Amino acid sequence: MQLKDKQLGKRLALATTALLGAHGQAQAADGDWLVSSALLYYSESDDRVEAVEPVLNLRREYEDGSALNLRVVYDSLTGSSPNGAAIANVPQTFTSASAADRLADASAEELAEYGSRGSYTVAAGELPLDPSFEDSRGVLSAGWTQPLSNNYTLNVGGSYSSEGDFTSMSANAAIAKDLNNKNTTLSLGVNLEFDSIEPNGGIPVALSTYADHTTAGSDDTKQVVDMMFGVTQVLNRRWITQLNLGFSQSSGYQSDPYKILTVVDNGNLITDPNNPDSYLYLYENRPEDRQKLSLYWQNKVAIGSEDAVDIGYRYMTDDWGVNSHTLDLTYHWQPLEHFYLEPHLRYYTQTAADFYEPFLNAGDEVDISGSTVTALVAEASSDPRLAAFSANTYGLKAGFPLAQDEEISIRLEYYQQQDDNSTKAVAAGSNLDGMPQFTELEASWIQVGYTFRW
């Protein structure tokens, strides 16, 4: 019934526009929802993280130029994540606080099936991965675009995201001004984000021992303020360029509560003085404040009548010591009206954060006096995301535009990191001697999408 009404409505609208002499096709689409849907499957090599992520985006544009945008994302993650400990030439056993906490209330059946996840052993020469990584995330976001007088446009929006141990809320507003016959657009935006984290097993005390798992409360928070200033400029009939300057300030709990660091004595693992069953590992600690500055420059150039080149470059620097360059290149090749191909290349390189350490040395970085273990560094993390590396992405997308605002697409991307860290010295013949200190991540993802008017 609803469908019939809708079709009748469309016919009436068409008849009305015909009577008024308006352009029927343009008017028929007015008021409809533009539905964009996509499904992503992401997979890392060596049985690491696997994710399935469906997303649905609804957009409705109104006659006065205003628009409503709604988005729902669901994210399901499984697999293993590096726990931060160093690769050694001996087996290492870890008792996962997060898994142990989850298993505390488990039934006998669940224990039989998942009990091994509470404690896991990593073979000699293998990267220590926590196998209990499992999470799902849901995101809801909404945005409203409102044209104002004097060529100003206002955008406001908000987003809510929730996963097992993490909740994030954000609100944003941006104002844009069109100048010079709409050939220039200046924009200024601000985004406020409030995050709260409630890790399984609580918030570990910074740089405290893994086996003790002393906690400092059950949850913590982080706030982020982002500001962005942008200029978009049409240079000629074929070339449009955009330059953004972004500033970000985050403060609060920024550590990863599940990540640890190995403590070694001349490259050899040490038995935890308080827990003879475990080697000595410390929970990581990151600074509470971070300021980031980014410069982004994008160019779109039309080639011939249907092709286009997209070249983007981003420079980012922060006060953690990370500097990065990103170069992104996509070519839109459209040999047919209903078919195009987009080869994609991305190059990324970053320096390590000042406090990135693949492991800590007893003596100058960690003091061990009897059974007392004291970190002599204020901050330390072995998170590979904070290490020095470069990465290449190769992608290919095939698109089938079926009609105006209707398209099917499929895309495949392949990502490979390369280690750029200088090796931290270890004694010859020790447990860490000859072991990789950074593991190069390899991942690929496939995305299918369908966009249509409804």
Next chain:
Amino acid sequence: MIRLITRSLLVLLTLAGISACAGVKPWERDLLAKPQMELDSDPLQTAFDEHIYFSKEASSGGRGFGGGGCGCN
């Protein structure tokens, strides 16, 4: 960092300045109006990629507001 902000603002202002003499007439927008010429021609794809890179690299944002909404452990 202050110097970088100043320099970036200078670049932006210069670009805004030269823009007064650049651009096209409305009837010359035939190519710019094509979907493949939109600055973000596939927002869902952009969001997926930004989320992936945010969870594997230390950088985020630039194009829009970066990262967020993810513990990414």
